[in-house]
Amino acid sequence: MKILETERLFLRHFELSDIEYLYLLYSDPEVRRYFPEGTLTYAETKAEVEYYLKGHPNYPELGLWATIQKKTDQFIGRCGLLPWTIDGQDEVEVAYLLGKAYWGQGLGTEAAQGIRDHAFEDLGLSRLVCMIDEGNLASIQVAKKIGMSFEKESQDELGSFHLYAINRFEWKIA
Numbered sequence: 427m428k429i430l431e432t433e434r435l436f437l438r439h440f441e442l443s444d445i446e447y448l449y450l451l452y453s454d455p456e457v458r459r460y461f462p463e464g465t466l467t468y469a470e471t472k473a474e475v476e477y478y479l480k481g482h483p484n485y486p487e488l489g490l491w492a493t494i495q496k497k498t499d500q501f502i503g504r505c506g507l508l509p510w511t512i513d514g515q516d517e518v519e520v521a522y523l524l525g526k527a528y529w530g531q532g533l534g535t536e537a538a539q540g541i542r543d544h545a546f547e548d549l550g551l552s553r554l555v556c557m558i559d560e561g562n563l564a565s566i567q568v569a570k571k572i573g574m575s576f577e578k579e580s581q582d583e584l585g586s587f588h589l590y591a592i593n594r595f596e597w598k599i600a
């Protein structure tokens with residue numbers, strides 16, 4: 427099922443055939459450099475794809491989605507919206523991860539912008555966040571380019587991160 431479309435991308439629910447392509451990305455230490463879990467095994471990748479096949483099991487409008495480059499019909503990454511509880515507050519995170527071959531073309535920003543607009547416009551969410559390792563400059567840039575600003579340092583069971591956020595009333599001004 428298609429979730430949203432941007433100029434160069436469309437995002438859809440995962441299909442089982444995405445596992446191989448996603449594993450190529452999840453087994454790449456550079457792509458997974460700022461994830462506390464590091465690289466994932468094939469079995470872990472398969473479990474994730476299966477978990478999100480129809481969206482997040484508890485919040486079907488959220489989840490991780492296959493990110494497809496329109497002109498080639500290629501699976502180039504996975505992006506989406508994920509529910510978390512951070513410091514006792516329910517939050518929705520804009521998540522983005524692309525294969526290295528696709529970095530530096532504005533595609534990460536384009537996906538994140540599409541997801542932000544979908545979240546505010548179609549889902550009516552009031553706030554979005556990104557949880558980012560302070561060394562992940564590319565991710566910080568993407569968060570800022572979609573109108574987020576640094577809010578605080580926080581931590582969960584996997585370690586500390588910087589929380590970037592945008593509230594609905596700040597949207598469009600960005």
Ligand SMILES: CC(C)(COP(=O)(O)OP(=O)(O)OC[C@H]1O[C@@H](n2cnc3c(N)ncnc32)[C@H](O)[C@@H]1OP(=O)(O)O)[C@@H](O)C(=O)NCCC(=O)NCCS
Pocket residue numbers: 456457458460522523524525528529530531532533534535536556557558559562563564565567568571
């Ligand atoms: C984060 C990610 C999706 C960005 O994708 P991308 O398509 O390369 O990003 P964009 O081309 O839209 O670039 C966004 C901005 O970041 C900047 N940027 C990109 N890589 C950078 C780097 N390594 N260091 C500093 N800035 C960087 C770009 O210059 C651009 O800013 P500008 O328009 O002001 O020049 C990509 O790097 C990625 O998949 N990383 C691995 C997964 C990951 O860490 N995800 C985030 C987890 S919180």
